[in-house]
Amino acid sequence: MADHHNHVLDFFTPRAADWDSRFPDDGPAYAAAAGLLGLRTGDAVLDAGCGTGRALPALRAVVGPGGTVLGADLTPAMLEEAARKGRGESGTLLRADVARLPLRDGALDAVFGAGLISHLARPDADMTELARVVRPGGVLALFHPIGRAALAARHGRTLTADDLRAEPVLRALLAGSGWRLDSYTDEDGRFLALAVRRS
Numbered sequence: 001m002a003d004h005h006n007h008v009l010d011f012f013t014p015r016a017a018d019w020d021s022r023f024p025d026d027g028p029a030y031a032a033a034a035g036l037l038g039l040r041t042g043d044a045v046l047d048a049g050c051g052t053g054r055a056l057p058a059l060r061a062v063v064g065p066g067g068t069v070l071g072a073d074l075t076p077a078m079l080e081e082a083a084r085k086g087r088g089e090s091g092t093l094l095r096a097d098v099a100r101l102p103l104r105d106g107a108l109d110a111v112f113g114a115g116l117i118s119h120l121a122r123p124d125a126d127m128t129e130l131a132r133v134v135r136p137g138g139v140l141a142l143f144h145p146i147g148r149a150a151l152a153a154r155h156g157r158t159l160t161a162d163d164l165r166a167e168p169v170l171r172a173l174l175a176g177s178g179w180r181l182d183s184y185t186d187e188d189g190r191f192l193a194l195a196v197r198r199s
Helices: 002-022 027-035 056-063 076-084 123-132 148-154 167-175
Strands: 044-048 068-073 092-095 108-114 134-144 179-187 190-197
Touching: 002 076, 027 056, 027 108, 027 134, 027 190, 044 056, 056 068, 068 076, 076 092, 123 134, 123 167, 167 179, 167 190
Parallel strands: 044 068, 044 108, 068 092, 108 134
Antiparallel strands: 134 190, 179 190
């Protein structure tokens, strides 16, 4: 686990300062995805692996001033960048590992994870931990502002059948960790898998 944490920190720390400038047009996609979570005014939502906090303003807009918005990330430099950009005004920023969240069981109505799943050390256990902190009937959104094929092309690789975001693989992963995959969209302009926390 320590090696994985070091890998994540080594990858994201030097990229934090210019992360947003590398993807300047993603804002509308984040806002659209946040709007599909089915959140209501006053709900509680976690952006797991929040990075520079790009989703936090959109999540705050959905739950309103009386709702709870948390942004958790493992990389201090990403959280510092989120704070520098004023995104801490939209939600509380926490340095936390999604494998061990400092939240009580069933505390949340939803979890939003942008680009999260490919950075998890133990996807089964980590999805189970996310299920632990969400109430039955709550929602998990696994999001990326571009689809699997476009992302693979960006990184110079080809898609494989064992990709965690491939629908059959993801459906099985979620089913084994307390979730039911409810909808799955994988197109050039968006990847969005919505799952419901099982009772």
